[in-house]
Amino acid sequence: MITVEGLSFAYPGAAAPVLRDVTLSIAEGEAVLLVGPSGSGKSTLLRCLNGLVPHFHGGTFRGRVVVDGQDTLNSQPRDLARSVGMVFQDPESQSVADVVEDEMAFGMENLGVPRLTMRKRVEEVLDVLGIAGLRRRRLDTLSGGELQRVAIGSVLTMQPRVLVLDEPTSQLDPQAAEEVLTVVQRLNVDLGLTVIIAEHRLERVVQYVDRVLYLPGDGSVASYDVREAMERLPLAPPVARLGRALGWSPVPLSVREGRRFVTSRLEPLPEDEGDTPAGGEPAVVLEDVCLSYGGPDVVRHVHLRAHRGQVLALMGRNGAGKTTLLRSVVGLLRPRRGVVRVLGREVTDSQTGELAREVALVPQDPASVLFHDSVEEEVAYTLRSTGRAGSVDEVLGEWDLMALRREHPRDLSVGERQRAALATMLAGEPALLLLDEPTRGMDYGTKELLVANLRRRCARGCAVVLASHDVELAARCSQRVALLAEGELVAEGPTRHVLTESLTFSTQVNKLFGGRFLTVEDVLQAVARGGRHVRA
Amino acid sequence: MVSTVAWPAGRRLHEGAWLCWAAAASISVFLTSNPLYLSLACLAGLAVYLAVPRGGRGQAYGIVLKVGVVLALLSVPFNVLTGATGPTVLARLPEAGFPGWLGGVTFGGEVTGEALAYAGSRALTLVAILLFMAAFNVGVDHFRLLRLAPAALFHAGVVATVAVLLIPQGVAQVRAVREAQRLRGHRLRGPRSLVGLAVPVLAGALERSIQRAESLDARGFGRLRAASAAADRLVAAAGLMGLVLAALGGFVYFYYSQSPAPGVAALGGGAGLVALAVYAQGRRLQRTRYSQEQWEAPDRWVVGLSVASLALLLILRGVGAADLTYIPYPSLAAPGFNPAGALAFLLLLSPLVPLLALEGARLERAPATATVREGPP
Numbered sequence: 001m002i003t004v005e006g007l008s009f010a011y012p013g014a015a016a017p018v019l020r021d022v023t024l025s026i027a028e029g030e031a032v033l034l035v036g037p038s039g040s041g042k043s044t045l046l047r048c049l050n051g052l053v054p055h056f057h058g059g060t061f062r063g064r065v066v067v068d069g070q071d072t073l074n075s076q077p078r079d080l081a082r083s084v085g086m087v088f089q090d091p092e093s094q095s096v097a098d099v100v101e102d103e104m105a106f107g108m109e110n111l112g113v114p115r116l117t118m119r120k121r122v123e124e125v126l127d128v129l130g131i132a133g134l135r136r137r138r139l140d141t142l143s144g145g146e147l148q149r150v151a152i153g154s155v156l157t158m159q160p161r162v163l164v165l166d167e168p169t170s171q172l173d174p175q176a177a178e179e180v181l182t183v184v185q186r187l188n189v190d191l192g193l194t195v196i197i198a199e200h201r202l203e204r205v206v207q208y209v210d211r212v213l214y215l216p217g218d219g220s221v222a223s224y225d226v227r228e229a230m231e232r233l234p235l236a237p238p239v240a241r242l243g244r245a246l247g248w249s250p251v252p253l254s255v256r257e258g259r260r261f262v263t264s265r266l267e268p269l270p271e272d273e274g275d276t277p278a279g280g281e282p283a284v285v286l287e288d289v290c291l292s293y294g295g296p297d298v299v300r301h302v303h304l305r306a307h308r309g310q311v312l313a314l315m316g317r318n319g320a321g322k323t324t325l326l327r328s329v330v331g332l333l334r335p336r337r338g339v340v341r342v343l344g345r346e347v348t349d350s351q352t353g354e355l356a357r358e359v360a361l362v363p364q365d366p367a368s369v370l371f372h373d374s375v376e377e378e379v380a381y382t383l384r385s386t387g388r389a390g391s392v393d394e395v396l397g398e399w400d401l402m403a404l405r406r407e408h409p410r411d412l413s414v415g416e417r418q419r420a421a422l423a424t425m426l427a428g429e430p431a432l433l434l435l436d437e438p439t440r441g442m443d444y445g446t447k448e449l450l451v452a453n454l455r456r457r458c459a460r461g462c463a464v465v466l467a468s469h470d471v472e473l474a475a476r477c478s479q480r481v482a483l484l485a486e487g488e489l490v491a492e493g494p495t496r497h498v499l500t501e502s503l504t505f506s507t508q509v510n511k512l513f514g515g516r517f518l519t520v521e522d523v524l525q526a527v528a529r530g531g532r533h534v535r536a
Numbered sequence: 537m538v539s540t541v542a543w544p545a546g547r548r549l550h551e552g553a554w555l556c557w558a559a560a561a562s563i564s565v566f567l568t569s570n571p572l573y574l575s576l577a578c579l580a581g582l583a584v585y586l587a588v589p590r591g592g593r594g595q596a597y598g599i600v601l602k603v604g605v606v607l608a609l610l611s612v613p614f615n616v617l618t619g620a621t622g623p624t625v626l627a628r629l630p631e632a633g634f635p636g637w638l639g640g641v642t643f644g645g646e647v648t649g650e651a652l653a654y655a656g657s658r659a660l661t662l663v664a665i666l667l668f669m670a671a672f673n674v675g676v677d678h679f680r681l682l683r684l685a686p687a688a689l690f691h692a693g694v695v696a697t698v699a700v701l702l703i704p705q706g707v708a709q710v711r712a713v714r715e716a717q718r719l720r721g722h723r724l725r726g727p728r729s730l731v732g733l734a735v736p737v738l739a740g741a742l743e744r745s746i747q748r749a750e751s752l753d754a755r756g757f758g759r760l761r762a763a764s765a766a767a768d769r770l771v772a773a774a775g776l777m778g779l780v781l782a783a784l785g786g787f788v789y790f791y792y793s794q795s796p797a798p799g800v801a802a803l804g805g806g807a808g809l810v811a812l813a814v815y816a817q818g819r820r821l822q823r824t825r826y827s828q829e830q831w832e833a834p835d836r837w838v839v840g841l842s843v844a845s846l847a848l849l850l851i852l853r854g855v856g857a858a859d860l861t862y863i864p865y866p867s868l869a870a871p872g873f874n875p876a877g878a879l880a881f882l883l884l885l886s887p888l889v890p891l892l893a894l895e896g897a898r899l900e901r902a903p904a905t906a907t908v909r910e911g912p913p
Contacts (some may be wrong), residue, residue: 047750052750052753052754076753077754078753080808081754081755082756084754084855088747088750089747092744093744093747094746094747096679096698096748096752098677099677102677102826106757108824108826109824109825110755110757112822114824115824115826118826119827119828122826146656151751155754330719332718332719334717353721356718356719356720357721360719361719363712363715363716365712367588367736368712368715368736369716369720370617371713371717371722371732371735372732381720382720385720385721385722410739422742425720434853487733
C-alpha cells in the first residue's frame with residue numbers, strides 16, 4: 001500500500017534534515033503506530049504520505065514515496081486525497097463549514113462525487129463513527145472529541161484507503177481521546193482500513209496496532225513488531241514495563257493480557273507505607289469557595305489546602321472546574337463567595353502581577369506564555385522579573401533545551417515548546433507552582449523530566465498543584481489527590497487512598513493487582529520482599 | 537400558522553430566505569430618511585439579531601456591532617459641530633476654524649436643531665444597517681450561502697469564510713495571551729509590550745491558518761480537472777482582457793457622457809468576456825454540491841414578507857405618500873408618520889417567528905440532541 005524508498009527531507013532553510021534515508025513499507029490493512037520524542041520527524045513523515053511534504057511545505061526532498069500506486073512527487077496532495085485521508089492535531093483548525101453534515105460532504109464536493117452518492121456516504125460514515133446524532137449540530141457547539149470524530153468522518157467520506165492521524169488526541173481530554181481512538185481501531189478492524197497514527201498515549205493504542213515505527217530523533221526510522229517494541233524501546237506503558245522487569249513473556253500489551261501472569265495477590269502493602277506525613281505549612285487555603293463566570297457556579301463550596309513540600313493532584317472530568325479553581329488561586333477570577341489565601345495572604349484580582357513573583361501557573365496552552373524571540377530570552381526574562389539569581393544555562397540544561405536556546409519559540413515543535421514553557425515558568429523558583437494539564441500531548445522523555453523536577457522542587461519546599469487527567473502521573477508524583485465532579489469536591493486525601501478506591505481514576509498496576517498498589521515501583525518492592533507471588 | 541410547522545431537528549432558516557431578507561432590509565433603509573421609520577427599522581434589526589441563536593461567531597459580532605454603534609453615535613456630535621445651518625439655534629459654542637488649505641472646516645459655532653435632526657437620522661441609518669448585517673451574518677450559514685454562488689467564485693468564498701472564522705479565534709487568543717503575560721508579571725505598558733502581545737497572537741493565528749490550509753489541501757480543495765496549458769492560458773488571457781476592456785468602457789462612459797454608446801459597448805463586452813472566463817474556469821472545477829435544504833413554509837413566509845415590505849415602500853415612495861423622506865431644512869419640523877410606512881418596516885420582523893419557533897424546538901430537544909443517537913440500537 002505504501003512504499004518509502006531512500007527518503008531524505010529537510011525543511012527550507014533548515015541546517016539538518018528531519019528525515020535521513022528512510023526506507024519502509026506498509027501493507028494494506030496494517031495498523032502502524034509512530035512513536036518518538038517530539039521534534040523527531042513524526043509529523044513530517046506523515047505529511048510525506050499525502051504529498052503535503054514536499055508540495056505544501058517545500059524543502060529538499062530525495063527518494064521516493066509511493067502510495068496506492070501513485071508517486072507523491074507527481075501528484076498534488078489534493079489529488080492524493082482520494083487515497084490518503086489525513087487528520088491533524090488541533091480539531092478546531094480543520095473545519096470549513098458551519099454544520100456537521102456539510103463538513104463531512106466538503107471533501108466529496110471537491111472530488112465531484114454525485115449528489116446521491118454523497119448522501120449515502122454521509123449516512124454510512126455517521127453511523128460508523130457513532131455520530132449520527134450530531135448530523136445537524138453546529139461545529140462550534142461540539143466538544144473536542146466530537147469535533148475530532150467529525151474531522152475523521154470528513155476524510156472517510158472520500159473513501160480513502162489509508163487513514164493518517166497526526167497525534168489526533170493531543171488536544172483532547174482522556175474521555176474524548178478514548179472516543180477517538182476506539183473509532184480508529186474499529187475502522188482498522190472492521191473496514192480493513194490501513195491506519196497510520198502518531199500517538200503518545202501508548203497504554204491506549206499499543207494493544208490495537210501491528211507494528212511500531214520508532215523515530216529516535218536522528219532522522220532514522222526503525223520498524224518493530226509491536227511486542228518487540230515493548231520489549232526493547234525505552235518507552236512503554238506501565239503494564240509492559242512491569243512485564244519487562246519481571247521477565248513475563250511475551251510482554252503484555254494490556255491489563256487484560258497482564259492478568260494471565262498474576263496468579264495470586266501480592267502481599268498487601270503495609271498500611272502506612274507510601275503515605276507521606278503531612279507536608280509543611282499550607283501554601284494555598286480555599287475556604288468555602290464558590291466561583292462563577294457570571295452564570296451558575298462552576299465551582300461550589302470547595303474547602304481545600306495545598307501544603308508546602310507536597311504535590312496535590314486535582315483530578316476530575318473535563319468541565320469539572322479544575323482550570324477555574326486554578327484561575328482563582330492566581331487572582332484571575334475573584335471568588336463569588338469564600339476566601340482564597342495564597343502564602344498567607346488573601347488574593348484579590350488586582351494582584352496577579354505581584355503574585356507572579358512567587359506563584360507560577362503553567363496554562364493549558366503553554367505557547368501562550370512565550371513572547372520573546374528566543375528560548376534563552378524567555379528564561380532570562382523570568383529570572384530578571386522574579387529577581388532570582390540563577391543561570392540561564394542551568395535552567396536550559398535541566399530541561400534539555402541547550403541545543404534549542406537560540407530558536408524562536410514558534411519554530412519549535414509542539415512538544416519542544418511545551419518544554420520551553422515549563423522551563424520558562426519554573427525558572428523563577430516559585431513557592432507555589434500550578435500546572436494545568438501539563439502532560440497533554442507530552443512525550444515520554446519530557447514527562448520523566450517533569451516528574452524528576454517536581455520531586456526536586458517539593459524537596460525544596462515548593463507547593464505544587466497539578467490539575468490533570470493523567471492517573472499514572474498523579475500516582476507517581478503526588479502525595480494527595482482531590483477529586484472534583486461538577487464543581488464539587490467529592491474526595492480528598494492521600495493519593496494511595498483516593499486512587500485505589502476509584503474505578504475510573506485507577507492505574508494499570510492497580511487494575512492488575514488491586515489492593516494499595518499504584519505504581520510499577522510498588523510491585524517491584526513487594527516482589528523483592530515477598531518473592532514468588534508472581535509467576536515469571 | 538408558521539410556528540406550528542414541524543421543522544426537522546437542527547433546521548435553520550434557508551440561506552436564500554436570509555439573503556432575501558437582508559437585501560430587502562438594507563434597501564429599505566436607503567429608501568427613507570424619516571427618523572421615525574428608521575427607528576422602527578433599528579428595532580426590527582435588533583429584535584432579529586437577538587433572536588438568532590448564537591455560537592462562537594455571535595460573540596465576535598457582538599464586539600463588532602458595539603464598536604460600530606459607538607462610531608455611528610459619535611458621528612452625531614461631529615456632524616452637528618462641523619456643519620450647522622438652519623434657524624433653530626440651540627446653543628452657541630466658541631468657534632474654531634481650520635485654514636482653507638486644511639479643508640476650511642469650522643468647528644463649533646451655532647448648534648442648530650436642523651443639523652441635530654439631520655445628523656441623528658443619518659446615524660440611525662448606519663445603526664440600522666449594522667444591525668441588519670450583524671443579524672444576517674450571525675444567522676446565515678456562510679458555507680451554505682457559498683454553495684449558492686457560481687463554482688468559479690467558490691474558492692475565493694471559502695477563503696473569505698475561513699477568514700471570518702479567524703475573528704472569534706483571534707479574540708480568544710488575545711485573551712489567553714494577555715492572561716498568560718499577566719501571570720508572568722508582564723504588564724501592558726507602552727508600544728514595546730504591545731508588540732509582545734501582538735507577536736504571539738499573530739503567530740498563533742498564522743499557525744492555525746497553515747494547519748487549516750493543509751487540511752483543505754488534504755481534502756481535495758482546489759482540485760482541477762486536467763486541462764491543457766494552452767487552454768489554461770487562453771482562459772486567463774480572456775479574463776484579463778475582459779477586465780481591462782470593462783475598465784476602459786467605464787472610464788469612457790463617465791468622462792464622455794455626451795456619447796455613451798462606445799463606453800457601454802466596451803463595458804458590456806468586457807463583462808461578457810469575464811463571465812465567459814469565470815464559466816470556463818468553473819467547468820474545470822468539477823465540483824458537485826451536497827443536497828441543498830428544501831424550501832419550507834417558514835422560508836417562503838420570510839421571502840414573501842420581505843418582498844412585500846420592499847414593494848410597499850417602493851409604491852409609497854413612487855406615489856410620494858407616507859413622508860418617507862424627511863429633510864429638516866430649511867426649518868425644523870416633526871417628521872410625518874403613516875401607518876402604511878410603519879407596516880412596511882414592521883414586515884422586516886418576518887424572520888422573528890420562525891427563529892423563535894426554532895429556538896423553542898431547540899430548547900425542548902436540547903438534552904436529546906446532545907447525547908442520544910438516532911436509529912434503532
